[in-house]
Amino acid sequence: MPLSRRTALLALPALLAGCSTTPVPIARMPYDPSIGFADPARQAIIHTAYAFAAPASLADRPWEAAEAISQAEFLTIELTYGPRWIGMTFSPGAFVQARPEWRAALGIDQSAEPQAVIDAFTAVRYAYGGENPAAAAAALRPPLFTPGGEAALRRLSALPPLPRTAWAASLAQREMWAIQRQNSVGNNWE
Incomplete structure (x- = not known):
């Protein structure tokens, strides 16, 4: 029985990954009760497109900036x-091209594993949710963050414009909507 074109296309990354000697990096977003069981990738695409297009919305809201950056880290791997x-x-x-921009702006080690960054920023968000800014600063420690602590939290509270990041997020949203439109008109390649 021949495979459909869609099935073959979906199997291609797995086949290519099996040929590589480099392990495929893994990144997962934690469960967020505020969105329930919504698709974390779609949520990340939509949120990053908004957040980085309107960086003023993140000013003095380090928990929001932490979420947007962790979603960008996640999308770098997921997409x-x-x-x-x-x-x-x-x-x-x-x-992938924008990641050095946001990592440099926040003093994140350029060679850090994406999941370590996601986990640190998740701890920041939970600390603020628990009204514990000291725990938020403690989550941003060297060598993952330089200089770390309060200084890293101040950077997170005052993100500079990140044009490459904003462009990547906007592009991802446009491509996601295009895929959704294509799938909704019945073109499923079968």
Whole structure:
């Protein structure tokens, strides 16, 4: 029985990953009760597109900036390796190119594992949710963050414009909507 074209396209990243000697990085967003069981990738695409297009919305809201940056870290991996995003042509590379920008702005080690960054920013969000800013500062420690602590929290509270990041997020949102429109008109390649 021949495979459908869609099935073959979806299997391609898994086959290519099996040929590589480099392990595929993994990034997961934690469960967020405020969104329930909504799709974390779609939520991240929508939120980052808004947040980085309107950076003033993040000013003095380090928990919001932490969420947007952790979502960008997640999308860098998810859009590059997630088989369901195979229709995205440009945004996976755009996030990879933008990552040095947001990491430099926040003093994040350029070689850090994405999940370590996501986990640190999740701790920041939970600390603020628990009204414990000291715990938020403690989550941003060296060597992952330089200088770390309160200084890293101040950077998070006053993110500069991140044009590459804003472009990547906007591009991802456009591509996601295009894929959704394509799928909604019945073109499922079967």
